[in-house]
Structure formats: structure tokens, C-alpha cells
Amino acid sequence: MATILVVDDEEPILELLRFNLEKEGYLVCVAKDGQEALERVEKEQPDLVVLDLMLPGMDGLEVCRRIRLIPKYQQIPIIMLTAKGEVIDKVLGLELGADDYMTKPFSPRELLARIKARLRRINLPEEADSQIIRGELRIDVKGFRVYVRGAETELTPKEFELLRVLVAHPGRVYSRDDLLERIWGYEYDGDTRTVDVHVRHLRLKIEKDPSNPEYIETLRGIGYRFKG
Numbered sequence: 001m002a003t004i005l006v007v008d009d010e011e012p013i014l015e016l017l018r019f020n021l022e023k024e025g026y027l028v029c030v031a032k033d034g035q036e037a038l039e040r041v042e043k044e045q046p047d048l049v050v051l052d053l054m055l056p057g058m059d060g061l062e063v064c065r066r067i068r069l070i071p072k073y074q075q076i077p078i079i080m081l082t083a084k085g086e087v088i089d090k091v092l093g094l095e096l097g098a099d100d101y102m103t104k105p106f107s108p109r110e111l112l113a114r115i116k117a118r119l120r121r122i123n124l125p126e127e128a129d130s131q132i133i134r135g136e137l138r139i140d141v142k143g144f145r146v147y148v149r150g151a152e153t154e155l156t157p158k159e160f161e162l163l164r165v166l167v168a169h170p171g172r173v174y175s176r177d178d179l180l181e182r183i184w185g186y187e188y189d190g191d192t193r194t195v196d197v198h199v200r201h202l203r204l205k206i207e208k209d210p211s212n213p214e215y216i217e218t219l220r221g222i223g224y225r226f227k228g
Contacts, residue, residue: 002119003027005046007037007063008081009055013104017050020108021115034058041067046076048118050111053082053093061096068097074154075144077118081106094197099158100184117184118157132167134226137206137215139167148206158183159202162195166216166226175223199224 004026006017018028029044031037034055041049049067053060060080067073080093083104090101100114132139138147144160146153155163161183166174174182176192184194199218203210217227 001025001027002047003029003044004115005029005031005037005040005044005049007031007034007040007049007055007060008052009033010052013052016108017111020112024112026115032056034060034063037063038066041073041076045073048077048079048115050079050081050115051098053080061092064093064098065096068156071154075157077157079111079114079118091193091197094194095201097156099156100194114184132164134167134170134215137167139164146206153205155202155205158198159205162198163202163206166224170226173219173223173225178223195224 004021006014006021006028007030008014008017009032014030014032018030021028029040029046031040032055034057037049037051037055038058040046051060051063055063060082064078064080067076067078074097077100078098080090080098080101081104082090082093082101093101099118102111102114130140130142132141136149140146141164146155146160146163162179165179165182176195179195180192199216200210203213203216206215207213215227217225219225
């Protein structure tokens with residue numbers, strides 16, 4: 001039974017999400033500001049965080065950033081809620097380590113679908129290699145670890161899954177829609193920019209020169225592929 005931390009300063013939203021999540025069988029804990037959210041993460045060690053952007057005191061972006069600075073919490077999926085809707089807020093959230101975002105007002109049913117997608121265990125074929133080595137890049141598939149030039153590099157869950165999908169089929173071209181369907185696993189409002197954000201962030205972590213990538217190639221107007 002997964003534990004979900006919901007962080008929002010609006011009581012009606014807290015109660016709405018608590019009701020719907022508990023009805024699905026999740027354990028739910030709540031926080032109403034950024035500092036309380038960090039304390040709850042430490043105390044409850046949730047499996048997923050639903051995090052509002054606009055919070056009193058410390059905002060959601062700073063909470064997200066601080067969670068990602070703690071190694072043992074770097075793999076916790078974070079879904080960010082924003083009432084603003086501006087692209088810059090969504091992109092900043094993804095850059096700071098959020099795995100997904102939703103704009104208020106939102107459908108509880110859609111949020112539940114996204115939560116289930118985040119918590120769904122990555123199913124790998126039994127015959128899949130436990131180690132994938134490409135040049136100076138080594139992926140420990142079952143251990144969810146990535147090593148670049150011998151040093152371990154921390155990836156978010158979505159960055160890891162994106163890399164795993166691309167590297168498993170070097171040379172194969174994936175459109176942004178293909179990657180959204182395979183990795184996010186649900187309808188994503190047709191907004192493919194989140195793929196570009198994750199690819200950019202991933203390149204910063206694994207490429208010697210992100211502006212001239214040796215691993216993840218962009219095919220303008222088509223998508224991405226891993227160079228074999």
C-alpha cells in the first residue's frame with residue numbers, strides 16, 4: 001500500500017485528494033506549507049508527492065529542489081500542481097526534478113491515473129540485460145543506477161526510464177509522442193515539451209558536451225534516437 005504526501009495550502013483540495021486517494025487504497029498524509037512538507041517527507045518517507053507550486057513561505061519549487069538534494073529521496077516521484085499555467089513554471093518544475101505537472105483546476109480521475117503511472121513498477125523482460133554498456137556509459141538496469149565515465153550519476157525516475165528506452169534500441173527513432181506513451185503511459189494533453197525538457201536535463205548529466213551530444217541525437221521535426 002503506497003503512501004502519498006499531498007502538499008497544498010487549500011483545505012478543500014487537501015480533502016478532495018485525501019478522499020479520492022484513500023478510496024483507491026492509498027495511505028495519505030498532508031502538509032500545508034513547504035517546511036511541513038519537508039518534515040513529512042523525512043518522517044513518512046512517502047512513495048510519491050503531490051506538490052502545489054504556490055505555498056506560503058517556501059514555495060513548491062524550493063521544496064522540490066530540497067527534496068532532490070537528499071540522495072535517498074531523489075527517486076520519489078513528484079507531481080507538481082500549479083494554478084498559474086505559464087510554461088516557465090512547468091519547465092522550472094521539471095528542471096528542478098519534478099516528474100510531472102498538472103494545472104488547476106484538474107480532474108481527480110486524471111491525477112489518479114498519473115499517480116498510478118508513476119507508481120507502476122517498471123516491468124522488464126526476464127531476458128533483459130542487467131548491465132548495458134555503451135561507450136563510457138554503463139546502466140545497471142535492475143539496480144536503477146547509471147555510471148558515466150566510472151562515476152555514478154543521479155537520475156530522476158523519468159530520466160532513467162527515458163534513457164533505458166532509448167539505449168535498449170540504439171539507432172531506433174522515437175517520436176515525442178512515442179516516448180510520452182511509453183514512459184508516461186497516459187494521454188499527456190498533446191504537450192510534448194516535457195520530453196524535450198527531460199532530454200535536455202538528461203544530456204546535462206551524461207554528455208561531455210550537451211550541445212554536441214554523442215549519445216542522444218535529435219532528429220529535427222521527428223524525435224530522438226540513441227546513437228548505436
